[in-house]
Amino acid sequence: MIKYERDNIDTDVIIPGQYLKIHDYNELASHAMEGLDPNFHTKVKEGDFILSGKNFGCGSSREHAPIALSHSGIKAVLALSFARIFYRNAVDGAFLLPIEIDENTYQRISEGDEINIDISSNEIKNITKNQTYPMKPFSEIIGKIIEAGGLFKYKPD
């Protein structure tokens, strides 16, 4: 778990504008979080998670943001809330899971904790601390798109 204790982590720090011309996913990943945490790519591990505060991903519609995080190994971002386009891009492109959590969960998870997320039971298990927290269930459409594996695989009713 990589924890950024701040609100409004914006798309300009997730992937700075100068890299928007790049469409090589691995190269984008090498610049992920560069505007906030230049050491991000050395500490992130495959299957890792980010934990942050309110309005994660605010700003641009650049899909480069969830792409850079997902190709760095990030499987899910846990945040108090998400900006709409980041949230939508993460789900429709099947890049990562945007998990909304409450303040209590935000406080109890620490940097470095090992966690598991079970979206079928809407539970987050903290293996390091042996605790379980709730996650906000996905809305019906979001749940279905995630289950399908992205918007292109989703068949509307």
Added chain:
Amino acid sequence: MNIVEKILARASYRDKVSPDDVIFADIDKVMVHDVSGPGVIKVFDKLKKQGINVDKLWDPSKVWVAEDHFVPSAEKISAENIVKLQNFTKNYGIEKHFKYGMGQYGICHTLSHEEALVLPGEVYVGGDSHTNTTGALGAFACGLGHTDIAYVLLNGKIWFKVPETLYFKLNGKLPDHVMAKDLILKIIGDIGTDGGAYRTMQFGGSGIDEMSVESRLTLCNMTTEAGAKNGIVEPDQKVTDYLTARGANNITLVKGDSDAEYAKVYEYESSEMEPTVAKPFSPENTIVVREAPNVDLDKSYIGSCTGAKYEDLEAAAKILKGRKVKIRTEVLPAAISIYKRAMENGLLKIFLDAGVTVGPPTCGACCGAHMGVLAKDEICISTTNRNFPGRMGHVDSQTYLSSPLVAAASAVTGKITDPRDLN
């Protein structure tokens, strides 16, 4: 139903929609540019490998393409993206491709109104967050990522959750030296960068009746900075006239019902507004100019979809006429049509006489791409829309967001300056 609900009900073949309904809406217009376009091409390549047919778009006549973020190309990756875009529009039969060096071109959100590409009542999506701008014409205009845009290009529709609407009632006329930019900065300062999240921000009242279409475009443009799904203004005769002058016809003015419902109503007295800036590093970090910090500016930037429409250049020229700039100042008209009018009406001469560098239409340094990005520790006043760390260049540079009047007045003094205080 309010205007957004009416537009979305029509587009989803329903008699009525309400906030939180999930719909698939037919799309009337769609835009991609030199950042989202190559993204779409990559999605198409991936789909092709999965055996999905991407040979044809649902309707190429409803699509237009802009070259704006990285043009004119400063290096080879950008140049190759433009070639990719060019091949894409050729292969798919997209005729509306506005190419730099070939007549009219400019920032996508500026073309949408300058070329009357979107009409009132339409559902318009673009592969850029500031697509919200075009809601000022009375359309449902919403930014999407490139996977969603690829889906629209193939299917002609996309899912939306019908948003709640926040209604901003603006009373009276803005004072001289106060622009729509000051007002929207004030609003974002009040509600925060997530104050409009997932919702519509609708503007109305006598303040809107008094306001030009281009000022309304500035309001809707910055709804993105409050996290809004879209910004919208009910269209009136001014919109009809604006679009008709740019070649549109068959304009129908869709408006909300008299019993339309809004999640919340905010009221602002336009006449009490003051020149306002947003300090680094967030658009919500607002302060009136007369209380702004006494910093030494390095640069003034008058550009972008937010702050380089014709009206914006006219405002800057009013200040710069007969004066000299004290700091590096760039003016980048947001489209060739605006550039040309600025030339014909003498604005370019005013800028050049003042010492300003006039550049080509481009998103340029607004998103830290090129054309005057900021060095470490440089401080800029800018008519653009965001000032997050690194937005306009080095992560340790700083941007103050302002109106074109304030950016021009500050260019003259080298300090953040209220245009009313200029000698």
